[in-house]
Amino acid sequence: MQEVLKLSLIGCGRISSKHIEAALANKERLQLVACCDPVIDRAQRRAQEYRTGSSGLDVKIYADYREMLKKEKPDICAIATESGYHPRIAIACLEAGSNVICEKPMALSTHDADAMIATARRNNRKLAVCFQNRFNAPVQRARAALEAGRFGKILHGMIQVRWNRDESYYKQAPWRGTWDLDGGTLMNQCTHGIDLLQWMMGEDAVRVQAATRRFLRPIEAEDFGAAIVEFASGAVGIIEGSADVFPQNLNETLSLFGEKGTVIIGGLAVNKIETWRFADSSIIGDAEDKVLDPNAKDPPTVYGFGHTALYADFLDALEHNREPLVNGEAGKKALEIILAIYKSQKTGQPVTLPVEFSTSEMKGVF
Ligand SMILES: NC(=O)c1ccc[n+]([C@@H]2O[C@H](COP(=O)([O-])OP(=O)(O)OC[C@H]3O[C@@H](n4cnc5c(N)ncnc54)[C@H](O)[C@@H]3O)[C@@H](O)[C@H]2O)c1
Numbered sequence: 001m002q003e004v005l006k007l008s009l010i011g012c013g014r015i016s017s018k019h020i021e022a023a024l025a026n027k028e029r030l031q032l033v034a035c036c037d038p039v040i041d042r043a044q045r046r047a048q049e050y051r052t053g054s055s056g057l058d059v060k061i062y063a064d065y066r067e068m069l070k071k072e073k074p075d076i077c078a079i080a081t082e083s084g085y086h087p088r089i090a091i092a093c094l095e096a097g098s099n100v101i102c103e104k105p106m107a108l109s110t111h112d113a114d115a116m117i118a119t120a121r122r123n124n125r126k127l128a129v130c131f132q133n134r135f136n137a138p139v140q141r142a143r144a145a146l147e148a149g150r151f152g153k154i155l156h157g158m159i160q161v162r163w164n165r166d167e168s169y170y171k172q173a174p175w176r177g178t179w180d181l182d183g184g185t186l187m188n189q190c191t192h193g194i195d196l197l198q199w200m201m202g203e204d205a206v207r208v209q210a211a212t213r214r215f216l217r218p219i220e221a222e223d224f225g226a227a228i229v230e231f232a233s234g235a236v237g238i239i240e241g242s243a244d245v246f247p248q249n250l251n252e253t254l255s256l257f258g259e260k261g262t263v264i265i266g267g268l269a270v271n272k273i274e275t276w277r278f279a280d281s282s283i284i285g286d287a288e289d290k291v292l293d294p295n296a297k298d299p300p301t302v303y304g305f306g307h308t309a310l311y312a313d314f315l316d317a318l319e320h321n322r323e324p325l326v327n328g329e330a331g332k333k334a335l336e337i338i339l340a341i342y343k344s345q346k347t348g349q350p351v352t353l354p355v356e357f358s359t360s361e362m363k364g365v366f
Contacts, residue, residue: 005315008034008074008098010065010089011081012042013173015103018132018303019078020046022311024053029315034072036062065089069096076314079103082173083188084181087112090127094119099126101314105191105338106331108183109358113335117328128314128324129331131195132306135313138265138273139196142256146200150278151258154202158238159193161185162250165243170219177219179359184221186212186338187359190241195326195334196254196270197239203232204333208340209350214366216244221362227341239341268298 007030009019023032032050035043040063047059062068069077069092077093078101079086087107090100100120106129107113120127133139145151165185175181182188198205210227217223223244229237253266253274260279266272299305310326317324339357344350346365 002029002319004029004031005075005318006031006033006072007076007078008032008036008065008068008072009046010036010068010077010079010093011085011103012037012039012046013080015303016042016046016080017049018307019080019101020049020053022307023050025308026311026315027054030076030311031057032059033074034060034062034068036065036068038063066092069093069098074098075318076101082175082181083183084108084175087116090116091119094123094125094127097123097125099314099318101128101130101311102331103130104195104331105129105183105187105335106328107335108181108187109360110332110336110339110354110356111358113328113332117332120328126314126317126324127328127331128310128317129326129328130307130310131192131326131331131334132310133192133196133270133304134199134326135306135309136265136271136304139254139270141273142200142254142263142265145261145263145278146202146256150261150280151256151263152260152279154200154233154235154256154258156236156238156257157197157201158253158255159190159197159240160251160253160255161190161193161241162245163189163243163252164245164248165189165217165223167218170217177217177221177223179220179362182221183338183342183359184212184214184219184225185223185243186225186239186241186341187221189243190225190239191334191338193241193252193254193270194239194337197237198229198231198333198337199330200254200256201231201233201235201237203235205229205237205337205340205353206232207350207352208337208344210341210344212341212345220366221359222345222366225341227344229337269304271299271304
């Protein structure tokens with residue numbers, strides 16, 4: 001019989017309900033033992049959601065995660081606090097012997113991301129970053145086609161995130177849009193799509209040129225960004241990300257162009273295959289390539305359904321002592337591209353990767 005691992009949730013705000021959902025969906029291998037949040041009501045609400053879904057299993061409540069680490073000694077900590085707090089909390093959890101599933105972005109500087117990766121390695125613990133859209137069925141299907149070589153050489157790709165985050169969204173939580181705790185729309189909303197773009201381009205990003213703006217929103221950081229990203233293979237990526245689209249979320253679309261294949265995955269949050277064309281379709285067979293689903297529905301929120309699959313992958317990685325699909329190194333790649341975009345806006349110059357940068361260096365840029 002499989003061992004049931006102990007999970008603690010640190011940070012019980014908006015996204016944490018997806019962690020409760022993922023814990024419940026994986027409950028034969030995982031039990032939530034604690035919810036931590038200095039705002040106790042929020043911890044209690046999430047604990048109650050879990051109890052309801054698990055027929056009354058006990059969940060402890062903590063205001064202080066350090067006390068929780070000492071008392072509960074969880075196998076896994078899920079971190080869903082404000083982004084700027086992720087590194088300090090993740091490092092404390094890893095040092096205490098827990099494995100960590102960390103919300104995106106893992107950190108707001110390359111230095112902090114490196115410290116998290118090094119701490120996980122030193123303590124022989126696993127670290128995963130919540131890029132759950134990698135687990136969307138159409139995205140997995142495109143990745144399988146890429147790995148099978150069906151695109152031939154990848155030439156260029158594009159991610160468009162055309163969403164709306166209005167003033168009320170930023171007012172709900174004052175940390176949003178600040179350089180110390182969040183970053184702008186590229187770091188918060190677009191980080192998933194930027195991760196997908198770089199994952200599909202096959203090789204590391206080597207050069208970034210960008211223009212970002214704070215057009216409309218009353219925040220410190222950008223609400224729009226455009227960038228050209230060159231990859232080591234010579235492939236070129238194009239990024240367009242906005243929180244200003246009138247009057248509501250429009251689309252998040254990943255486009256991939258290879259010498260022998262074209263795939264476009266759109267919908268509200270990269271969840272619908274819109275174009276699927278390959279030179280080898282006649283060999284692979286039409287049935288295999290009939291993937292366009294006109295009835296595919298947008299998920300109820302742009303968070304999608306991927307947290308459950310990401311948890312399952314993490315549990316499998318622990319069981320088989322392999323790396324999770326989005327480990328610390330993988331999670332750092334999108335972060336580094338976004339920080340290079342920020343540096344390019346600040347300096348007015350193209351930026352070569354690898355780069356060392358932090359959102360705190362952007363203060364006063366707009
Ligand atoms: N994967 C996704 O699709 C996705 C979606 C939304 C948000 N996020 C990320 O999740 C994180 C949280 O976002 P949110 O919208 O839920 O924020 P939120 O403001 O709703 O919740 C954050 C919570 O963390 C708590 N917190 C702060 N310090 C803490 C500490 N020391 N210990 C325990 N709890 C603490 C706060 O009190 C708050 O309740 C951010 O990093 C964000 O980027 C990811």
